[in-house]
Amino acid sequence: MVTTILDTELKAYFQENKQQFECNLIEEAVNVKDKINDILRVGDIDLINNAHRLVFYVLEGRETELQAFARQEGIAWATHSLAVSFKLEWVQAIRRTIWKFVREFNEGTPDILKGHFFNLEKRINTLIDQFLNSFFIDYSSYKDQLLTAQKELVQNLSVPVIPITSTISILPLIGAVDSFRNSILEEKVLTEVGRLRIQTLIMDLSGIADMESEVIDHLMKTIDGSSMMGCRTVITGLRADVVRKMLTLGIKFDKDTKTYGTLQQALNIYLINPDKQ
Numbered sequence: 001m002v003t004t005i006l007d008t009e010l011k012a013y014f015q016e017n018k019q020q021f022e023c024n025l026i027e028e029a030v031n032v033k034d035k036i037n038d039i040l041r042v043g044d045i046d047l048i049n050n051a052h053r054l055v056f057y058v059l060e061g062r063e064t065e066l067q068a069f070a071r072q073e074g075i076a077w078a079t080h081s082l083a084v085s086f087k088l089e090w091v092q093a094i095r096r097t098i099w100k101f102v103r104e105f106n107e108g109t110p111d112i113l114k115g116h117f118f119n120l121e122k123r124i125n126t127l128i129d130q131f132l133n134s135f136f137i138d139y140s141s142y143k144d145q146l147l148t149a150q151k152e153l154v155q156n157l158s159v160p161v162i163p164i165t166s167t168i169s170i171l172p173l174i175g176a177v178d179s180f181r182n183s184i185l186e187e188k189v190l191t192e193v194g195r196l197r198i199q200t201l202i203m204d205l206s207g208i209a210d211m212e213s214e215v216i217d218h219l220m221k222t223i224d225g226s227s228m229m230g231c232r233t234v235i236t237g238l239r240a241d242v243v244r245k246m247l248t249l250g251i252k253f254d255k256d257t258k259t260y261g262t263l264q265q266a267l268n269i270y271l272i273n274p275d276k277q
Contacts, residue, residue: 011059013105021055022048024100028093032086043080045073051094058098058127070131074138078146084139088132095128159185161192167199168270172263174207182218189222193231200270201226204263206237213249216242223257235259236266 014021025048026033036047050073057066077087102120159181163169171189192198203223211219223233235257246252253259260266 007059009109010102010105011056013108014055014059014101017101018052021097021101022051025051025093025097028096029090032090032093035086039082039086043076043082045076045080045082047090051090054091054094054128054131055098058124058131061123061127063127063130066127066131067134070134071138074135075142077135078139078142084136087135091128091132091135095125098124098128159188161188161196161198161201163196163198164267164271167197168202169196169198169200170202170204170263172204172207177208177211177215177219179214179218182215186218186222186225190225190229193226193229198226198231200234201231202234202236202263202266202270204236204266205242206239206263208242209239210241211245213245216246216249216251220251220253223253227254227256233257234266234270236261236263 026036032047039045039047053069054066056062057069073087076082077084102124106117159171159173161169161171169192173185177185189201193201226233235253236259238259258266260269
């Protein structure tokens with residue numbers, strides 16, 4: 001019964017002094033107070049209102065809602081790449097401000113809190129710690145998901161297999177091709193050949209100024225792998241430097257691999273005049 005009275009009176013005290021709580025909180029959060037408007041603008045995150053929400057959940061002992069709120073906050077901060085150091089300082093400032101108000105409440109009504117301080121201390125600190133723990137777990141988890149998605153996007157953009165008919169696709173390669181991109185190239189080509197049932201893959205290399213011998217060798221293996229899956233590769237746009245290197249290394253395409261000077265020539269033959277193949 002006493003605990004119920006304590007909870008009711010304490011919540012009422014916080015509600016009555018809501019404005020003062022905000023002022024004290026901002027004073028406590030030395031490094032965050034100047035970032036409040038920026039965080040609201042960038043992430044649509046209202047730190048002040050969210051602080052009141054956190055305090056409400058803690059005082060009410062609403063653990064389930066607190067966990068859900070922590071997850072929401074973690075995802076929001078990860079989505080907008082906001083510095084977690086600000087979040088940590090902000091929550092710790094909330095903790096300190098709560099205890100400042102508890103002390104002031106106790107000075108005004110010492111009989112209500114008497115004998116229940118340690119239970120109150122355990123409950124408040126445990127819930128705030130749970131909030132922080134859940135926040136950081138969900139922040140890290142969602143950040144990892146974003147990084148994975150971004151990595152996959154970069155990989156797809158770096159090796160764009162573009163279908164132009166039900167059986168013909170184009171792979172335009174631009175920029176440097178290193179060993180990492182080469183491995184992506186092999187995996188993406190073989191996967192897409194099987195998934196899209198590509199019969200002809202036009203690989204345009206006009207955007208590649210030079211290739212190391214290891215890259216050329218790996219490219220040949222990718223072409224051989226596609227051939228084993230029933231897909232013929234057409235090479236367009238080979239530059240002189242690449243051709244000279246292939247000749248020096250004694251590397252040449254097999255008889256089933258067609259080569260054309262430009263992508264336009266290949267498209268003209270395979271799309272407009274297929275009888276000329």
